[in-house]
Amino acid sequence: MRSLRVGFLSSHNYLDRNAFSGTLYSMYQALLKQNIQVVPLGRAYTPNKLHKVSRLFHKNDYPSLSVKNPNLFEDGLRFRELVKKQLKKNPCDVIFAPVGAMELKTVALDLPCVYLSDVTHELYLQLYGLNYTERQTKISSDAEKHAISYASQLIYSSRWAADSAMNHYGAPLEKTQVIPFGANLERVPSFEQATQREISSKCRLLFVGKWWERKGGNIALECLQSLLAMGVDAELTIVGCVPPDGYTHAKLNVIPFLDKNVPQQRQKLEELYFTSNFLLFPTRADCSPISICEANAYGLPVVASNVGGIASIIQEGVNGFMLPLSSGGDAYAKVIAKTFADVQGYRELVKAARQEYDDRLNWDQWAKATCQVFAAAADQHLFSNIGSQYNPPSGFPELARV
Numbered sequence: 001m002r003s004l005r006v007g008f009l010s011s012h013n014y015l016d017r018n019a020f021s022g023t024l025y026s027m028y029q030a031l032l033k034q035n036i037q038v039v040p041l042g043r044a045y046t047p048n049k050l051h052k053v054s055r056l057f058h059k060n061d062y063p064s065l066s067v068k069n070p071n072l073f074e075d076g077l078r079f080r081e082l083v084k085k086q087l088k089k090n091p092c093d094v095i096f097a098p099v100g101a102m103e104l105k106t107v108a109l110d111l112p113c114v115y116l117s118d119v120t121h122e123l124y125l126q127l128y129g130l131n132y133t134e135r136q137t138k139i140s141s142d143a144e145k146h147a148i149s150y151a152s153q154l155i156y157s158s159r160w161a162a163d164s165a166m167n168h169y170g171a172p173l174e175k176t177q178v179i180p181f182g183a184n185l186e187r188v189p190s191f192e193q194a195t196q197r198e199i200s201s202k203c204r205l206l207f208v209g210k211w212w213e214r215k216g217g218n219i220a221l222e223c224l225q226s227l228l229a230m231g232v233d234a235e236l237t238i239v240g241c242v243p244p245d246g247y248t249h250a251k252l253n254v255i256p257f258l259d260k261n262v263p264q265q266r267q268k269l270e271e272l273y274f275t276s277n278f279l280l281f282p283t284r285a286d287c288s289p290i291s292i293c294e295a296n297a298y299g300l301p302v303v304a305s306n307v308g309g310i311a312s313i314i315q316e317g318v319n320g321f322m323l324p325l326s327s328g329g330d331a332y333a334k335v336i337a338k339t340f341a342d343v344q345g346y347r348e349l350v351k352a353a354r355q356e357y358d359d360r361l362n363w364d365q366w367a368k369a370t371c372q373v374f375a376a377a378a379d380q381h382l383f384s385n386i387g388s389q390y391n392p393p394s395g396f397p398e399l400a401r402v
Contacts, residue, residue: 022184158309182363216282222329
């Protein structure tokens, strides 16, 4: 019996470790290891200088399905024709569309589809707000409704997002699955390496994020100041952003950006995970932050705000701690100081954090569970179409010009 042929459908570049925080890249690589045949769909490419130049002169070869794209209609038609040619050459049994609501709306197919997301349109509006026009909002909302109703199976990375799909969009419980994401790491230390970290008197805090304000950078700095005021020898390293003017401290180190596509910079981030004592994550808005999974891979406990889908990643007191969104830096400092002062308790926390990574928060576990969903979708489609004529949705043209 041949293995299932799964089409990986995305308009994003899932061969780029930086796209979608590297999550699509990790999904694609993890699925390649499973007992399925993965068929690449869309225009994915390994980032290099040649492709950067090519994109400047051949923009039509890289269609964008962003609702803010002024050429969305034309790009959508190009993307649909591209995918249909690819499927004619390499037929598939199942289509997998990670964060691909627009892709499913654009490419109407007589195939079972599995739609994955870490958020719904409704939650995104609540959490982030959207700087969309009325027309753009309608397109995004309609694409979400279509994906949820059209897909044979739904996968969400958190109970928070899955509940929204069921409560706001009527997604059936029986086709809605929750499978946590993994860590976007090229190399993962062994359990022994991760859990035998050296513990000194200095408490090293790590903050990872591109957006200072949304990720709670000011609270992270307040936490550092509170720890120092409590007599704890602490330091804070910020990776991914530059604090605004006025946010400085002698114990604050700033690394503006680390590119995961560059081995040396990727290694630097991994070293920080290994040498820090806590990942400080007082985010104001997030869905399923990958950095928590990455921290746990290194046995690094996480102290985070309880927002979005974080409660599906952190088990309270096991691989980290969650604080109410209203908590300030003092509250974070108290949790960290108490935990760090209990050396034996901290060592157990480190081991438990790594165990959570091994048991739940890695891409191999995600891929195994996701392949079971693929099989269910294929079986469901087979039996539902016996003796019936399938009529696919009309697809992208109904959206008209933006």
